[in-house]
Amino acid sequence: MQNKVRYSKGKRLKKGESELANGTYRYRYQSRSGKRVYIYAKTLDELRQKEETVETNKAYGIRVDSMNTTLDQLAGSWFSLKKGLKENTYQNYLYMYNTFVRDELGGYKIMSIRYADILGFYNELVEVKGLKPNTVDNIHTVVHQVLDFAVQNNFLMNNPSDNALRHLKLESKQHTEKRISLTLAEQQLFIDYMLKYPQCNHWYPIFYIMLNTGMRVGEITGLRWQDVNLENDLITVDHTLVYFNHSENGCHYNIHTPKTRSGERTIPMLSGVKAAFEQERKFQQEAGIKCDVVIDGYSDFIFTNRYGNVHNQSTLNRALKRMIADCNREQLANNPKNADVTLLPNFSCHILRHTFATRLCESGVNIKVIQDVLGHADFDTTMNVYTDATKDFKQQEFRELDRLISNGGSFEKSDE
Missing domain, CATH: 3.30.160.60 (Classic Zinc Finger)
Structure with missing residues (x-):
């Protein structure tokens, strides 16, 4: 029929x-x-x-249900199946998606998302919401992985977010300021100020060690006495202390291993670093401070507050902010007519790490040694620091050369 x-x-x-x-x-x-x-x-x-x-x-083998599947639905599957991430990384991914992506792109059908949608979304985050390119980079990490998950599971043929961040990065390079490091004068002023006043003395060891080892905040706050070999002048870095918001139990500490194998390393101690460790131990003994906190089985942390609890990045940055303001007020009060007085810039803990890297580069230390000491997984990261540092150092040397030549054509400094 x-x-x-x-x-x-x-x-x-x-x-x-x-x-x-x-x-x-x-x-x-x-x-x-x-x-x-x-x-x-x-x-x-x-x-x-x-x-x-x-x-x-x-x-092309694309799934039948792809036409009705939204980005939110796919992201839900991706988050539920994502294993092997450190808890703070997972929570950061979840925060980025829920805060920035869900309301803007979450309701889109997977099949309808185009490259222009992703690029427009990223541009809006920067131009309208005022996010920094580095933050958008973190958001892209999540979006790209969710859409890769769609490709792998036959919801899509291609990932529409491929290369969407490249244009934003190229544009941002023209508008972002280079990460600063302290000059030698600023570095010495900072050290002298901490040593000068009793209320700042207890901050000296941790900040001096950060400034002369290049350790990350989580690495130095998680450092234990057993990680420091004062006989052989070596520091072992094989874990990091993290403080973040767990979705259910609020903010608390955890111990994590470094994100990459290059993060596990030994750092030779300069004599001043060794002295700073010894100063910290003496201070704690005299003040009766003892670390009783245990975090994921780790204890006996070196740097603690007066109650024996570990520090976190916010605590350290607040201490820096106070000392910077007080130091600059003193400098201006003592030099009211000197326009060239040295002042401390506003800087965070990470700038101390960058400053150490800069000093290594200026001293001509082998670049592979710098990469190893800093724990950089990517050689390009070290090269970027090296290029910036040597460029600045070269300009500084030529300014000095110009001053000497202009001084009567002589390389000898005047007696005045």
């Missing part, structure tokens, strides 16, 4: 097509698993465009 030929407004309907009572159209087909699937459209032309998409998807 032959199937009855059906028409709609003079057009012959294909197999699976039908006109509904309300004047809209429906197409019925079976998925590879034998499941009956329906798609709908207001017009026959629109329906047939969707049919073409279905047939194309079938040819």
Whole structure:
């Protein structure tokens, strides 16, 4: 028995097509698993465009349900299956998605997301919401991985976020300021100020050691006495202390291993660093400070507050901010007519690490040694620091050369 030929407004309907009572159209087909699937459209032309998409998807092995799957739904699956991440990294990914992506892109159907949508989203984050390119980079890490998950599971043929961040990075390089490091004069002023006042003395060891080892905040706050070999002048770095917001139990500390193998390293001690460790031990003994806190089985942390609890980055940065302000007020009060008085810039703990890297570069230390001491996984990261430091140092030397030549054409300093 032959199937009855059906028409709609003079057009012959294909197999699976039908006109509904309300004047809209429906197409019925079976998925590879034998499941009956329906798609709908207001017009026959629109329906047939969707049919073409279905047939194309079938040819490329794209899943039938991809047409109705949203980014939110796919992200939910990705987060539930994402294993092997450190807890703070996972929570950071979740925060980035929920805060910035969900309301803007979460409701989009996966199949409808285009490169222009992603690029426009990133540009809006920078230009309208005022986010820094580094923050957008973190958001992109999540978005790109979710869309990669879509490709891997046959929801998409290609990842529409591929290369979407490249244009933003190229543009941002023209507008972002270079990360600063302290000059030698600023570095010495900072050290002298901590030594000068009793209320700052207890901060001297941790900041001096950061300034002369390049350790990250989490590495030095998580450092234990057993990690420091004062006989062989070596510091072992094999874990980091993190403080972050757990979704259920609020903010608290955890011990994590470094993100990369290069983060595990030994750092030779300069004599001043060794003396700073010894000063910290003496101070704690005299003040009766003892570390009783245990974090994930780790204890006997070196740097603690007066209650024996470990520090975190916010605590240290607040201490820096206070000392910077007090030091600058003193400098200005003592030199009211000196326009060239040395003042401390506003800097954070990470600038101390960058300053150490700069001093190494200026001293001509082998670049592979610098990479190893700093724990850089990417050689390009070390090269960027090296390039900036040597460029600044070269300019500084030429300014001095210009001053000497301008001083009567002599390289000898005047007696005045």
